[in-house]
Amino acid sequence: MGAMRRLLVFVAVCLAVSDAHNITDILDGFPEYSLFNSYLSQTRLADEINTRETITILALNNGEMSALAAKHPLPVIKKALSLHILLDYFDAGKLHQISDGSTTSTTLFQTTGNAPGNIGSVNITDLKGGKVGFGSAIPGSPLDSTYTKEVKKIPYNISVIEISQPIIAPGVLTAPAPSASDVNITGALEKAGCKTFVSLIVKTGVLKVYQTAAEKGLTLFAPSDEAFKAADVPDLSKLTNAELVSLLQYHAVASYSPKGTLKTTTDPISTLATNGAGKFDLKVSTAGDDVTLKTGVDSSRVASTVVDSTPLCIFTVDNVLLPAELFGKSPSPAPAPEPVTSPAPAPEASAPSPADAPASIDSPPAPPTESPEKSPAGAPTSHSENTTSESEKSPASPAALLNAILTVSGSVIISIFLS
Numbered sequence: 163m164g165a166m167r168r169l170l171v172f173v174a175v176c177l178a179v180s181d182a183h184n185i186t187d188i189l190d191g192f193p194e195y196s197l198f199n200s201y202l203s204q205t206r207l208a209d210e211i212n213t214r215e216t217i218t219i220l221a222l223n224n225g226e227m228s229a230l231a232a233k234h235p236l237p238v239i240k241k242a243l244s245l246h247i248l249l250d251y252f253d254a255g256k257l258h259q260i261s262d263g264s265t266t267s268t269t270l271f272q273t274t275g276n277a278p279g280n281i282g283s284v285n286i287t288d289l290k291g292g293k294v295g296f297g298s299a300i301p302g303s304p305l306d307s308t309y310t311k312e313v314k315k316i317p318y319n320i321s322v323i324e325i326s327q328p329i330i331a332p333g334v335l336t337a338p339a340p341s342a343s344d345v346n347i348t349g350a351l352e353k354a355g356c357k358t359f360v361s362l363i364v365k366t367g368v369l370k371v372y373q374t375a376a377e378k379g380l381t382l383f384a385p386s387d388e389a390f391k392a393a394d395v396p397d398l399s400k401l402t403n404a405e406l407v408s409l410l411q412y413h414a415v416a417s418y419s420p421k422g423t424l425k426t427t428t429d430p431i432s433t434l435a436t437n438g439a440g441k442f443d444l445k446v447s448t449a450g451d452d453v454t455l456k457t458g459v460d461s462s463r464v465a466s467t468v469v470d471s472t473p474l475c476i477f478t479v480d481n482v483l484l485p486a487e488l489f490g491k492s493p494s495p496a497p498a499p500e501p502v503t504s505p506a507p508a509p510e511a512s513a514p515s516p517a518d519a520p521a522s523i524d525s526p527p528a529p530p531t532e533s534p535e536k537s538p539a540g541a542p543t544s545h546s547e548n549t550t551s552e553s554e555k556s557p558a559s560p561a562a563l564l565n566a567i568l569t570v571s572g573s574v575i576i577s578i579f580l581s
């Protein structure tokens with residue numbers, strides 16, 4: 163046992179093996195849609211698709227997709243493609259059973275906030291001869307895109323069907339699409355109620371940093387004027403100029419990360435202030451449609467989208483994001499890895515779970531539980547702080563190795579014991 167006790171490294175990797183679909187993966191199996199697939203990734207629409215249930219993708223083959231892509235910049239392609247993502251489930255069977263032969267479906271375009279009337283909806287109509295036509299739901303629009311075939315379905319989560327040509331809503335392809343360098347960042351921010359933030363980024367010159375970064379991909383989290391007035395905001399005039407620059411750079415990420423992408427983010431994200439591993443980063447948490455950024459000192463809801471034009475995204479946030487590197491009082495030296503979900507050691511047929519192990523054999527350390535009430539049903543009731551801290555001192559045992567891999571209701575716990 164002495165050898166066993168010598169060194170114990172316990173790594174609990176809790177991979178949330180979610181049952182959610184992965185559109186990139188699905189389309190990877192169909193080379194005829196590789197261009198469509200690539201554009202779903204480039205525009206981050208893939209992330210948006212993956213965070214939704216009950217969705218239908220109207221896929222375009224490589225010929226149709228390249229014709230659409232050839233003439234338009236990425237932000238326009240994104241708009242056009244978001245009209246091909248229906249927020250409802252349609253497979254071949256359902257298409258041919260549309261009551262009264264005609265219906266409309268809302269699309270992802272509708273959720274962008276700049277979709278007046280029913281420009282974000284699609285008209286699906288049973289045509290003569292068993293054909294199903296698709297077109298913009300704006301009255302009078304042609305239904306000249308037709309259903310071709312089923313590509314893949316996972317009822318009733320996601321259906322991918324091929325249509326003959328792009329669905330074009332009036333004005334979508336002709337609307338001016340400002341390139342990132344054309345976007346007046348300060349103008350957009352002032353209009354969105356972030357005047358204090360604007361004055362700070364202008365004063366410090368951080369605006370130039372943003373503008374340069376925006377060429378390649380930039381996401382800004384701009385605190386509202388209200389946020390700067392909050393009682394718990396530290397006195398920023400006490401910061402040195404370098405610290406103020408870091409604080410402002412902390413509110414930006416060097417990638418295009420629209421909301422759907424933030425929602426799929428599980429690892430901490432680096433900011434423009436990041437100057438070393440784990441320094442000045444942000445954690446993202448999602449609940450339903452809400453995205454919250456956590457600094458380790460405070461947190462803030464991502465409030466509204468000001469600009470979403472590939473590769474630039476600007477959001478407002480309710481609170482000034484306070485990095486621990488500047489405002490942390492007593493930064494905890496080594497934060498325990500945060501499990502995505504609290505894994506419950508549900509017994510598997512073959513492997514004995516820690517709870518089942520005889521008392522004489524030391525059970526492996528219980529993975530840190532973020533909050534006990536989050537433990538799924540079936541978690542042992544002894545899963546309290548006391549037993550956790552006790553078992554953390556426990557050495558590894560052969561029995562523990564048996565438990566190296568527990569596959570538990572959607573979570574995989576991989577325990578690595580070095581002894």
Ligand SMILES: *[C@@H]1O[C@H](CO)[C@@H](O)[C@H](O)[C@H]1NC(C)=O
Nearest residue numbers: 181182183215316317318319
């Ligand atoms: C459909 O999605 C739900 C929620 O993500 C998931 O629990 C379920 O397993 C999925 N169904 C299929 C057949 O993948």
Ligand SMILES: *[C@@H]1O[C@H](CO)[C@@H](O)[C@H](O)[C@H]1NC(C)=O
Nearest residue numbers: 184185186187188190212426
């Ligand atoms: C989806 O699948 C692609 C290709 O297999 C992979 O690169 C990507 O990481 C997956 N995304 C998620 C969120 O699992």
Ligand SMILES: *[C@@H]1O[C@H](CO)[C@@H](O)[C@H](O)[C@H]1NC(C)=O
Nearest residue numbers: 264265266285286287302303
């Ligand atoms: C769909 O378009 C057709 C042709 O323009 C129209 O007759 C029909 O009423 C539309 N359906 C719906 C549900 O709006």
Ligand SMILES: *[C@@H]1O[C@H](CO)[C@@H](O)[C@H](O)[C@H]1NC(C)=O
Nearest residue numbers: 345346347348349350352353
């Ligand atoms: C950007 O907008 C601000 C405020 O509306 C304005 O003062 C400034 O002149 C604009 N800059 C450019 C380059 O258009």
Ligand SMILES: *[C@@H]1O[C@H](CO)[C@@H](O)[C@H](O)[C@H]1NC(C)=O
Nearest residue numbers: 543544545546547548549551
């Ligand atoms: C945890 O341990 C403390 C002291 O060791 C004891 O007072 C407390 O009752 C224990 N709590 C539980 C839930 O066992």
